[in-house]
Amino acid sequence: MISLLSSSSPCKLQFQETKFPSNQALQTKGLYLHLCYLGVLLLLLPHTVAPDGLWGSRDQVTDIRSGAEVAMSGREVVAVSVGGVRFVTRPCTLLRFPESRLARMLGGDDPEFKLVNGEFFVDRDAALFSYIMDFLRTLQVSLPADFSDLQRLRREAEFYELYPLAELLGQEHLLKPRLEILEVRFFLQEMQAFFRIFGSCSSTVETLAEQITVLTGQLPGQGWSSPFPSQKPLIPLPLERPSHHDMVFQCGTDCSAGDRFVARYVSIKPDNRMLINGTNVLGLLIDTLLKDGFRLISTRTVSSDEKVECYSFERTQRPVSLSIAANQHPESSGTVQARRSRVQKGK
Missing domain, CATH: 3.30.710.10 (Potassium Channel Kv1.1; Chain A)
Incomplete structure (x- = not known):
């Protein structure tokens, strides 16, 4: 730098040295400006606060x-x-x-x-x-x-x-629920009573057949007047099943030979009594059906000569339970195989 010095002496031109910043100082200043520039850019970026507090x-x-x-x-x-x-x-x-x-x-x-x-x-x-x-x-x-x-x-x-x-x-x-029909036919002949039950649902008839037990034994000179079984062990008899939708059984006494009688008793679960009188068995059967959700809708005489009585019942059948078959894995994407499982009703 050239400076003009004023003094009593003649004018002289004098060179005065000027100090420039060092390279390190320039680098520090440049870094500072770069950081400021980045800060401005960050402020311009779109930010938001998430509803759960994330920033x-x-x-x-x-x-x-x-x-x-x-x-x-x-x-x-x-x-x-x-x-x-x-x-x-x-x-x-x-x-x-x-x-x-x-x-x-x-x-x-x-x-x-x-x-x-x-x-x-x-x-x-x-x-x-x-x-x-x-x-x-x-x-x-x-x-x-x-x-x-x-x-x-x-x-x-x-x-x-x-x-x-x-x-x-x-x-x-x-x-969907369906209407179920059940019919009981009752016929008296001397000291015997005959029953035939028809049902629109085979599973209901099967369940009822599991509840009914018929036992037989020989009695000496006893008939309707003796409602109690003898001390001798009784032999269970299988129910007649003409088809999956009906069953036949009987109760009472029948003279076999001399003064000996063949007796048939009927028990309907959950009642543990063994009944020989046909009218009593009919009453217990009707009571069992009513407790199982059936409604008695009509009574009529089918044959006036034989005096066959017919009792008609109905109820709304509960829908079945559908489930995925055991061999169908939930993750597979094929056609679902469904199986029916009958809904057991509480007794």
């Missing part, structure tokens, strides 16, 4: 939430709010069918399910979802006798992509 870019929040939803499958219980009704179950129950929407829900792969406060929410019918959960737990479809939303339930199964359940629900003729 970061939208992509970061999505990745973090997806990881949280995947971790839901590792929890002991999962809460699902269906139309505002809360259901709590184990993750393995929802993963029973891995290709269903409920299984994908746990992975956060279905936009229909929203994660709100740690619970999944879906805007669907809660009453029908209870049958969905029952199927996931048992692999069976058991509907009440008065159930009338079969088509809507099938639509819900298709929404959740539970196609094995939708296929089972397609068998409406098995799931």
Whole structure:
């Protein structure tokens, strides 16, 4: 740098040395400016705060939430709010069918399910979802006798992509209640009573045949006047089964030879009495049927000559229970094989 010095002496030009910054100082200043520039860029990037308190870019929040939803499958219980009704179950129950929407829900792969406060929410019918959960737990479809939303339930199964359940629900003729008819014919002849029972449902006739026991033995000179069996052991007799829908039996006494009688006693479970009088057996049989849900709808005389009495009963048969066959794995995607399992009624 050139400076002009003023003094008493003649003017002189004098060179004065100027100090420039060192290379290290320039590098430090450049680094500082670079950091400031990066800070401005970071402020301009889009950021958001997730509802559960996560902070970061939208992509970061999505990745973090997806990881949280995947971790839901590792929890002991999962809460699902269906139309505002809360259901709590184990993750393995929802993963029973891995290709269903409920299984994908746990992975956060279905936009229909929203994660709100740690619970999944879906805007669907809660009453029908209870049958969905029952199927996931048992692999069976058991509907009440008065159930009338079969088509809507099938639509819900298709929404959740539970196609094995939708296929089972397609068998409406098995799931709808049916009217069952039972007829008892009663005929008296001297000291004997003859019974014949017809039923529209073979399983009901089979169950009733298991309840009825006929025992026989010989008695010395006794008939209707002796309602109690002798001390000798009685021999059980098999019921006559002309077909799967009917059965025949009799009670009373029959003179075989001299003063000896062949006696037949009838017992109907859960009653333990052994009855020989035909009228008493008829009363116990009617009482058993009424307790089993049948209604007596008519009585008539079939034959006036033989005095054959006919008692007609009916009841609404409960729907059968349908389930996936044992050889059908829930994860397989083939046609579902369904088997019928008869619903046992409480006695």
